[in-house]
Amino acid sequence: MSKLTRKLILRITVALCAVFVLSFAVNTFFLPKYFLYQKKHKLAGLTSELAAMEYGQLVERIGPMEEQYQVTIAYTSLADTVNDLNSRLIVQFNRKGIALSKFWLAEESVAALREGGKVNKIYDQAKLKSSFLVNFLPAGGYVFAVGESISYSSDTIQIVNRFNLYIWVGMLLLLIVLSALYTTRIVKPLAKLNETAEAISNLSFAKADIRTGDEIESLAGSINRMSDKLEDAHQSLEAKNANLRTFIADISHELKTPLSLIQLYASGIQDGLDDGSYADVIRQQSEAMSGMIDRLLELSRLQAETYQFAPVDFRQLLGEMLVAYRIAFRQQDLELEVDDRLPAQSWVMADRRKLESALHNFMTNAMKYSTGKQVSLTLAAKEDAVHFRITNSTNTGKEAEWERVWEPFYVMESSRSKKFSGTGLGLSIAGTILHSHNASFGVLAEEGKVTFYFSLPLLRRELRPINGAEHAGLG
Secondary structure, X not given: OOHHHHHHHHHHHHHHHHHHHHHHHHHHHHHHHHHHHHHHHHHXXXXXXXXXXXXXXXXXXXXXXXXXXXXXXXXXXXXXXXXXXXXXXXXXXXXXXXXXXXXXXXHHHHHHHXXXXXXXXXXXXXXXXXXXXXXXXXXXXXXXXXXXXXXXXXXXXXXXXXXXXXXXXXXXXXXXXXXXXXXXXXXXXXXXXXXXXXXXXXXXXXXXXXXXOOHHHHHHHHHHHHHHHHHHHHHHHHHXXXXXXXXXXXXXXXXXXXXXXXXXXXXXXXXXXXXXXXXXXXXXHHHHHHHHHHHHHHHHHHHHOOOOOEEEEHHHHHHHHHHHHHHHHHHOOOEEEEEEEOOOOOEEEEOHXXXXXXXXXXXXXXXXXXXXXXXXXXXXXXXXXEEEEEXXXXXXXXXXXXXXXXXXXXXXXXXXOOOOOOOOOHHHHHHHHHHHOOOEEEEEEEOOEEEEEEEEEEOOHHHOOOOOOOOOOOO
């Protein structure tokens, strides 16, 4: 038997015993007094009703009153002596089936009746195990005695208490059985929930299949949802830990190469092997390391820095950037093709400086890693949003893990060839900025080409700056 079952049975037993003891006490000590009170109240009401009648009317109403109220009425003249008065009343009661072993109206009571007062008496009939309650009232020179037999309640109460005891014992046994059955239905689901919680604590993330149709089923549903969320959080944490380990390995690799070169060329200078270029190599490698650290600091700052959002004309911002990038693309023997479908003013809510940094990273990434001679830039406004797409040729197949390009230090070329001079930080920075702008962004790779894209909601007309200047196209 489970602890819950024992507790429930014990508490039900205690409650039933308390109710039985209370019922026993009430029946024994208060019920007789209440019963007598009710009888007195009944006779007092009947006596008051009779007192309002005349003598002749009283005599005529004796029969109907006795039948209606289940009482016995006797009467005699107040002019008789006390002995004669008592004798006549006893004889009348005997004729009506009321045999009284003790009945006597004393002299002072008779005197009170003769003066118009009322007298109430109760006569104990020990042999008959009853009492006789009588109310006396005078009317027209006669005394009327209205009486009712009251049987001793002690024997009756003992029988009632004994019968109640049998009932309570039966009820207790029945409730114990029902409690055991009911608590079993409760304990089994709770045991399953306990097993589920224990499994979750051991990172097993199990679920409880409980269908009781009550609060326990609701609790099971809450625990199952908690298990799902904890599993997702655990997987996310594992992924972040794996990314952190990869990040540490990558940054160690990126810093180790320039440091090794700096140490090598510094040793060459000490050994007198410098041909005049060693200092330049050391400076270049130092600048590369400094640039990498700056990008890392930028990435860290972007994740914690507060963004200053304001209306920005996206078309104007990109147009100003393309003026400089067209020259850089021509120097790399690349053609930049722009398909501009934006309206004259394309206002978005953004941090201008950070959005410019994200665009810069997309442009330089396409310029560095394009394997063809052309980079395509597509701009459009659809579904109340600005859509940006930049596409370049690539030798990396569809099987490559393109979604990992948003991770720091991840580059698609496994050899990490210095021909591309990439650290894998640019796209991570761009992704962080776009995520903070709640932008939709991603990457598509198909048929030897890769496309990076994002979209930002257009500002409603009433939120745009007043008198915004028109700008020329981007083509």
